[in-house]
Amino acid sequence: MNDLDCATTKDLLPEHAAGTLEGGAAARVRAHLSGCADCRGEAELLSLLRTDVELPAGLEERVVLAVRSGATRQARRPGVRGYAMAATLAFAAVTSSLIWQSLRNGERATADSSGAVAADVNVLRSPGLSALSEEELMMLLKEIES
Amino acid sequence: MSPAPVSEAALIDRARAGDRDAQEVLVRQHLRDVYRVAFRVLGDRDLAEDAAQDAMLNALAALDRFRGASSFRTWLLRIAMNSALSIGRRKTRRREIALVTEQHDTPAEEDAENSAVAKSEAARAAEQLKRLPPKQRAAVELRVNQGLSYAEVGEVLQCSEGAARVNYHLGIKRLRELMQ
Numbered sequence: 001m002n003d004l005d006c007a008t009t010k011d012l013l014p015e016h017a018a019g020t021l022e023g024g025a026a027a028r029v030r031a032h033l034s035g036c037a038d039c040r041g042e043a044e045l046l047s048l049l050r051t052d053v054e055l056p057a058g059l060e061e062r063v064v065l066a067v068r069s070g071a072t073r074q075a076r077r078p079g080v081r082g083y084a085m086a087a088t089l090a091f092a093a094v095t096s097s098l099i100w101q102s103l104r105n106g107e108r109a110t111a112d113s114s115g116a117v118a119a120d121v122n123v124l125r126s127p128g129l130s131a132l133s134e135e136e137l138m139m140l141l142k143e144i145e146s
Numbered sequence: 147m148s149p150a151p152v153s154e155a156a157l158i159d160r161a162r163a164g165d166r167d168a169q170e171v172l173v174r175q176h177l178r179d180v181y182r183v184a185f186r187v188l189g190d191r192d193l194a195e196d197a198a199q200d201a202m203l204n205a206l207a208a209l210d211r212f213r214g215a216s217s218f219r220t221w222l223l224r225i226a227m228n229s230a231l232s233i234g235r236r237k238t239r240r241r242e243i244a245l246v247t248e249q250h251d252t253p254a255e256e257d258a259e260n261s262a263v264a265k266s267e268a269a270r271a272a273e274q275l276k277r278l279p280p281k282q283r284a285a286v287e288l289r290v291n292q293g294l295s296y297a298e299v300g301e302v303l304q305c306s307e308g309a310a311r312v313n314y315h316l317g318i319k320r321l322r323e324l325m326q
């Protein structure tokens with residue numbers, strides 16, 4: 001029996017594509033996909049996205065070398081963008097940290113407002129996000145993050 | 147007899163104490179995921195290399211601040227995300243990031259026609275993925291390729307689980323439209 005709806009199936013598709021679903025769940029997803037072109041289309045897209053990204057040659061050894069030399073913060077890859085970026089990275093790291101901390105604080109503060117909490121809880125409970133339009137999803141996101 | 151496997155917690159403790167061997171093991175275990183997230187966010191190999199290296203070295207230097215509230219991998223990917231966004235913001239101010247795909251960098255010598263078609267479709271998907279806003283792109287990458295739950299995606303993106311979920315669905319929806 002095909003007992004999964006589209007929303008639940010779509011939520012399980014990343015695990016299905018990775019092959020990490022347990023037997024019963026995998027069979028139910030497969031059964032749903034066999035009769036649902038929309039979900040099958042999304043499953044195909046996910047399989048296209050699961051392409052390997054190759055680690056650039058030499059990157060691992062460069063990082064290991066930097067670790068071995070103890071230059072954990074200063075070591076930069078020579079020759080590509082030079083050392084100018086290294087000089088600005090410390091500043092950028094602090095800046096991005098502050099920005100993100102500020103965003104997090106804002107999020108916590110937002111979580112205190114009942115409207116946003118309600119929106120977030122609704123999102124967590126709702127199995128049907130994939131059925132919403134792009135505009136509705138954007139509005140929902142704004143409500144959560146406002 | 148092979149040596150007994152070392153738990154990740156023990157490895158992190160040793161790395162935190164300055165053990166270079168343990169730090170090297172962590173680099174070799176996680177650099178690929180770190181680079182992958184950076185590449186998906188930035189869409190540029192050179193920038194992603196910088197971001198990955200920066201994230202890995204900064205993470206090892208900041209191990210004292212890892213409390214184990216989330217998994218080490220999630221914590222590390224959050225640093226990678228921050229590093230990539232930081233580099234991306236600076237780069238965007240100077241110029242638009244070039245749309246470069248992995249596939250364009252490798253010689254295209256495909257024998258089987260089906261394989262070539264599949265590869266070009268994958269390349270197109272990778273290309274269209276770059277047109278999404280960074281958070282949606284990252285949510286898709288973290289969910290589809292890194293196998294993270296919505297709660298973990300939220301930890302990496304430093305947003306709520308609900309926002310992570312909406313970002314993922316928005317990303318997939320837009321991507322499907324772009325692929326049509």
